[in-house]
Amino acid sequence: DVYKRQVPMYLTVTDMLIYFIHRSLHWGILYKYIHKLHHTYRYTTPFSSHAFHPVDGWAQGVPYYIFTFFFPIHHVLFLLLFVFVNFWTISIHDQVDFFANTWVLNSTGHHTVHHTDFKFNYGQYFTFWDRLCGTYREGSQTHNFVEGTVVLDAQKED
Numbered sequence: 001d002v003y004k005r006q007v008p009m010y011l012t013v014t015d016m017l018i019y020f021i022h023r024s025l026h027w028g029i030l031y032k033y034i035h036k037l038h039h040t041y042r043y044t045t046p047f048s049s050h051a052f053h054p055v056d057g058w059a060q061g062v063p064y065y066i067f068t069f070f071f072p073i074h075h076v077l078f079l080l081l082f083v084f085v086n087f088w089t090i091s092i093h094d095q096v097d098f099f100a101n102t103w104v105l106n107s108t109g110h111h112t113v114h115h116t117d118f119k120f121n122y123g124q125y126f127t128f129w130d131r132l133c134g135t136y137r138e139g140s141q142t143h144n145f146v147e148g149t150v151v152l153d154a155q156k157e158d
Contacts, residue, residue, distance in 0.1 A: 006073050010081055011125050013071070017063035019129035022122040025056060031118075034059075041093075042115050044108075049093035050086075088125065103127065109139030 025035035034053045041048035050057075064085065068078060092111040106123045114121040120137035123130050130136035 003074065003077055006071070006077060007081070009071060010067055010073065013067050014063045014085075015123060015125045016129055017066060018060055018124045019122050019133075021059050021063065022124070023133075023135065025059065026118055026122070039115060039118060044093035044095060044112060044115050046090045046094045049089045092124075107139060110137075111139070113137045113139045 025031060034055050038048070038052040038056060041051065052060075064078075064082065067073070073081075092106060092108050095108055095112070097108045104126055106121065106125055106127055110121045110123075110127065117137065120135050121127070121130055121139070122135055127136055
């Protein structure tokens, strides 16, 4: 089924593009005038996931449209993935881990490291590009949703 192939390909390709765009937003003038607003939230919240400069939002949204130019995708699936992307973005900012830190998936703990030490963990969904490009840093689990426990190690790093 074509849709079963489109979802992993969509996540993989857009993750790669976002990694490099996000990393470039940490360079000098781009960081100072465009991306720094988002990083005023060292301890992230669901609100901070969408608190950014309009150019920042545009730049990190472009990969989703670039994907559709090269790999046609059903419009309903595109809308469903757009909703998923927004929920994922909130989930890596909300300080609640729905799963423990894994080798493959970018978690709240990984993204918290990104907000406390801006040189690491630029990926959106996966840790692959961070590992390949030398920008990976292990994250600590923040709050465990499944077990209902609170882990404060990520906040002790400051």
